[in-house]
Structure formats: C-alpha cells, structure tokens
Amino acid sequence: MDKLVLIDGNSIINRAFYALPPLTSSNGLHTNAVLGFTTMLLKVLEEEKPSHVLVAFDAGKVTFRHEGYSEYKGGRQKTPPELSEQFPLLKELLQAFSISQFELAGYEADDIIGTMAKQAEEQGKTAIIVSGDKDMLQLATERVSVWITRKGVSEVERFTPAGIDEKYGLTPAQIVDLKGLMGDASDNIPGVPGVGEKTALKLLHEFGSVENVLAHVEEIKGKLRENIEANKENATMSKELATIYREVPLTYSLDDVSWKGYDSSTLAAAFRKLEFKSLSERLNLGAADEAMTAETEETATHYEVILVDGQSGWEALNGALAEAEAVVVDSAGDNPHQSEGIGLALAAGGRCYVVPYASLFAPEASRLKEWLLDGGAQKISYDLHRAELVLARSGIELSGQSFDVQLAAYLLDPTEADPSLHGLLQRYGLAPIPTDEAVYGKGAKFRVPAAGDLAKHLAAKADAVRRLREPLAEQLEKLGMHRLYYELEQPLSVVLAGMEKQGIEVRAEALKELGTEFQRRLEETTESIYASAGFEFNIGSTKQLGEVLFERLGLPVVKKTKTGYSTDAEVLEKLEPYHEIVRLILHYRTLSKLQSTYIEGLLKEIRPESGKIHTFYRQTIAATGRLSSQYPNLQNIPIRLEEGRQIRKAFVPSEPGWTIVAADYSQIELRVLAHISGDEGLKEAFLKEMDIHTKTAMDVFGVAADQVDANMRRQAKAVNFGIVYGISDWGLSQNLNITRGEAAEFIEQYFQAFPGVRRYMVDIVEKARTDGYVTTLLERRRYLPEIRHSNFNLRSFAERTAMNTPIQGTAADIIKLAMMRMHEELTGRGLRSRMLLQVHDELVFEVPEEELELMKRLVPDTMKTALKLDVPLLAEVSVGSNWYEAK
DNA sequence: ACGATCACG
C-alpha cells in the first residue's frame, strides 16, 4: 500500500527555528532550524515508512492570495537572516535524503500539498501531511491524516476527521470557517475582531458555517453581533484566504516523489557538513561516514579477475598466497553441513583469483590447501565459520582465522537488517557488488552461473571483504569492542565450528521407539477428538479448529488473532471446563509437536554414516549476543514436560564407556542483575546462596521464610522473570492471571524491597535514550532507535529491551567466556573430553571414564570463574549415560 | 511467503 508523506517545508522550518536555541556550526552557519526539521523528518520517516515523500515550499513573495488582499501575510516580520541562510542548507540536506522538494511560483506549500493529497486520495493511496499550521486540518479525510506540531517540533498531534470532530466538534471542511471567524495573526488574516477560538467554535456549533452565521446574525446578542456585522466582508474574505487551493497545475505526478530510502554515505557526508553528530550516531552513520572518507582517498576499486583453470593460473595463485588480503568460499544452501561448495576466491595484490570448487581437488591445489591449513597465514573473510564447515566436509582444513567481516559487522550492530556483503558495503558507503540472489537466484531457481560470471562474482566478494576489513576493524576499535571481537567472538567461532564438526550421537532406534509410542497415542487421541466432535476435521488447521470450537460447538471466544480465532494453549486452557474435546486437543498438540519436530525432525538430521547430529550455531543472529542453533535447533529439545523429556534419552556419548556431563548456571541472569544494579539486598541474597524466588516472596509479601508457600514462591518467580524481561504490570498480570492493579502492586513491593533494581531500570532507560544504545559488561552493544519513538508501543518495547539486553547479553558474554576457557582447558591439558552443546546457560560434554572426576570439578569451576562479578556465580554439574540422565 | 503455534533459555 502506497503511503505519502507531504511536508509543509516553510511551516516546519519556521517552527523549528523559533523552537530550538540558536546553534551554529564551527564555520558560523546557523543550523538549528535544519536540525529541528531533520528531527521531525526522521520521526515521520521512521514511524510511517512512507513509499513517497515530498517537501513543499512557498515560492517567492507573491502568491495568488495577494491578488485579492495585499495585506496578506503583511503582519509577518521579515525572515531573519539566521533563518533564511538555513533554507539552502535544508534543500541540500533533502537532496542527500533523496527526498523530492517542490515549489511553484504563485502558490504556497499548502496548495501544493492540498493538490497532491487530492491526487493521492483519488488513486486510493494514504497520505500524512506534516505542518505547524492548523489550516491543514481542512485536508484531513479517511485516507489523509494531518500531523500538527506541538511545542516547537518535538511533539506532534495527529488528526483524522474523527479526531478533529472530537477536539473541535467540526468537520475538516469547517476549519476554513473557523479561520474565517477567528482569523490568523501570523498570516495577517483579520477574521472578526473579538472572536477567538472559543467564540468561533460556539458560533460554528450553532450555525455551521461563516455564511450561516452571517445569515443569522440577528439571533446573536450584544457586542459580538456588532463585531460580526461590522466585519462581514472580513469574515468572508478570511475564509477564502484560509481555503487551500487544490487545483495547482503541477507538472509532476505522485510517481515523481516516490522514495526508496537514503544512501547512508551521502547522508553521512551531509550530516558531517552540518556537524549533526548525534543524528549521525542515531542513524548509525558513523561507520558509513568513516568508510566513505577512506574510500574517496583510496579511489575506486580496481582488480583483475583471474579464473584459475590451468597451470599458469595455479602458479600465479600460489605466488600470491603470501600477500593474500581476503579469501571467500561460496556454497549452495543454508546448511553448511550439507551445502556443496561452489568456489573459492582470493584477493591479493590487486588481483582476485577464483578457483571453482571442483578444482580444489586437483593436484595443483595442494599449495593452496597448505596455505588454508597454515595457522600462521591470516584468513580474512566473510563467514569464516561457515567456510570452515564446508571445506571440512571436503577434507580441507582451515586455520588462521583472523578477521570475519560478517562477525565484526554483527558486533557493531547486531540488529542490522541486511548482513550480506552487499548490505555491508552499502552500509559502509563502499562501492556495491551484486547480491547473491541476483547472481545465483533463490529457492528452486538457484543456479550456479557459467564459470566467467561465477568468477566475476566471487572475485567481487573477495574484493569486498578486502575493502570492508579496515573500516570495520577501525570501528571496533573506536567503539571499544576490540577485545570483545579479538579475544572472544573471533576465537569462539573456531570453537563452535569444532563442536559442530564433532556432533553429538543420537540413537535413531531410541527415537523411533518413542515415535511409535507417540504415533499410537496420536491416533488414539485423533479418534477421541473426532468422536467428541461428532465429525472429522483437520485438527492441525487452526482455521478448521476455530470453526469447530467456536462455531459448531459454540465455545466462548477468548482471544482473536488477526486472521481469525486464537486457539493457542493459553486460550484452550481457559476453555477446558466447557468441553472434553479441549483437553484432547491440547494433548494432540503436545504429541504432534513431539512427533513432527523432535522425532521425525531429529531423525532426518542424523547422519547415517556417523549416527550423529551436527547442529550449526549462529553467532550473528541474536540481538542480545546469544547464540542460536539451526539444522536442527538443539537449544530447544524438550525438558519441561516428562513425555517430551524422554527425547533426551536418545542423546548419548559417541564412544563406549563415556559419559554425558552437563553443567548449567543457576540464576545467571538474576546474578548479573544483582551485579549491574548493585542492589544490596539482591547481592546479599546471592552471597548467602538463598533461594532467590523464596527471598523475593519474603520481600514482596513481607513474610518470613517459613511462611512462603508454594503459590507465593510461584508468583515471586514470575515477578523475577518479569524483572529480567523488562517489567510491565500488564505482562506480569497476563502471566499470573491476575489484574493489572495487583501486578502493579507486586512490582511496587518488589522495587521497594530492591531499590537498586528500580534505579537500574530507570537509569538504563534514560541512558538508552541519551546514547541510543545499551551495552553489556563486555561492551557488546545494541542500538535502540525506537526508544525515542512517539508511538507508545514501539517506545515501550524499546524500553523493555533496554532493561533486558544488558542482562541477557551479559549472561551470554559469560557463558561464551566459559566456553573459551573450557576449550583452552581441554586442549591445554590434553584431555579427550569434548564440549558438544551450548544451551544459553548450559554446557554439555562427553567425557571418558578416566576424566570424569576431573571434569565434574573442572566444568563448574571454569563456568563459575569465567567472569568475576560482585556476586558469586553458581554452576551445577550432573552426569549420566545420556542427556536425560544428566539432569 | 507468512502467520499461528509451541519447543527451549
């Protein structure tokens, strides 16, 4: 759906000029109005994500309005030079935003906007008009809303026809009548003397229009009547002046104002010129700015593509290995444990050498393989982790991983929408390369192109990595993330690849047996459901299920989704008392989830040759710094319910006589919270190793330890969860099935008991608002642009994220440190034990008999001491012949 | 391709 944003340029820049304190750049230019304008512009762009944007300006001095009324706008002071000098700056900046700007001799901005809005309306599009002038309200319709600035430009009031009715009791068309009666001092529209907004509204509520007021003037009493009678013509003329002309002969159309976003480097340059540092940071343009500076000095990128397909090619490549600047490996498919290699490219000394994957197995490739294996030869790439796995499956080892532009870019902004090389180049203002999709196609259309085209693309990618390395490395340095990258994330990626290559043995037989049982009960339950309903239907279809429950069986509708009835577990639990079928459906859901995701799903992932499952940990996905796991996800294997937990019995050691050792952090997030908030009560609770939920219950309910019953502890536990998630009374009330007021009461009690936590929550949100980002203990960073958003929902979400991310992210930092330490311990001590899995607060190992006693101490000790906090960390270890038993 | 649902921390 197309959405236009139409901005009244003169109005907004004027507002901004008078609202903001004077501000000059180092060369003496005034910039406050441009800054205010830009703030407003970004607000509307971020909030509305328009497809079309236009800024309209008044043109010159004389408009058609002056023809009839020479005093029009006569009362206005001359534009001060401090403002006029900002118009060219603004226009230049709008160009940098790639936003269209129009003006037309003889017309004002609002006429252009009125005309455009009308066109938009006729074409079924929606529009938002932004102005400081309430006259604009006359343009509001169902499709056209109007934003009017309040308090300068920092806030806006959004008007729809309904909103105008609510506030003024008028239709949009009556706005001109309002102006006709009350006038507008700033435009020197006289109106009727003595009639302000209140009187004008009263008159219009009674008579409806200027004309009708004049026609019924004898019904009005006293001084007011005299004033109106004496100013009949003024009123009529004022109404005309206030009427926006909507038939401006525009020579451009809506298509001419379409907007596809701005180019980061262009905008970065414009901001730099204006010295808008905070805006640049807010949009995270710092890197683009730097990169661009570097790029212009370095001039354009030139390299020669060499497709290695013969003796001379290999010789050239071998000779260039010593000066390699980047190497990339492409493969087909998302799962690196299955995808086929496509080719390898090496950027070195102004050349890019491209080796089709099959050629890696030619005898001539031996020197290249030695180089790949050489830990002393630094590898700079994009997604080294994936490359290592792909190569490993072909028997080619990779060492010397030194810099990964994907991983670096993730640390610089973990929420970046497009982490592809193409996207990174764009973000850092470097010369673009084609997307993988453009070269390979996607989905069923995936094709490896002919050698020449493939070489070109791989070469471009290697060169792109070469160009990205320095700006990214510099930015890591600048943001204080040097150690996080080089000492933790980069080496961790190699450890992860090792764990994935190792894999974990999963007994297919055990899964199949369990699956047979699930299948039997699934069929049984299906029959019962059909019998209970009286007919058959697809239970897995939420659409059909909704119809059955809420239409045919007449159960009450608890909640709706945007596509129909909600039938999730929360809803079904509420419906259980009404009909026996509900319980059966819940049971069916549980079983079918287990069967399809965990029995059939996992069976498909067991490699027949080894009997193992090799997951793929993704290090650049989660915004908080956590890992994620794919193909399959081994971080969500059932545990909470006994029937699902059985699945874990299939996860076994891969060597006879070995044992599974699992260790998990106890309450790591609340311990992190105790540390970063510094709350004395919380710290003391952990120093004394109290049961934290019981302790919370004691403080929230104001009772002694022995008076805390199971229900109080359960509620306190939910409060603790809420605190970690970024508390809201609504969220807590949902979780505990209590009223919002009761939840608010719990939260208040909690904060009184743990005032340091309240201080943390307030401070971190404030800090996020000031800085635009939050950080973890290890300086991992997450930007929260929406924390300044005017939309309540988006802003609230950002605030909760500001509270949660330092907690969850620091916990992620800690277990990553522990993993590095464990890896060092295992290799350093020459142990045979292997680290296999990470599940956010848990590490799973397989351990030979003779190392069992050592590992039972070493793993929890290493985890506990991974990072020193003001409270102790606790890790609990357990042992078993499979993952189920190690609990 | 996307929403709904549900598995985990």
Add this chain to the structure above:
DNA sequence: ACGTACGTGATCGTA
C-alpha cells in the same frame, strides 16, 4: 489511553 512480557527455530496450514 495506549496493549506486550526478553531471546530464539521448526513445523504446519493457508494465502
């Protein structure tokens, strides 16, 4: 008044 708990991935049905 606003209406969501934080972070993920896999599967299924439907558009």
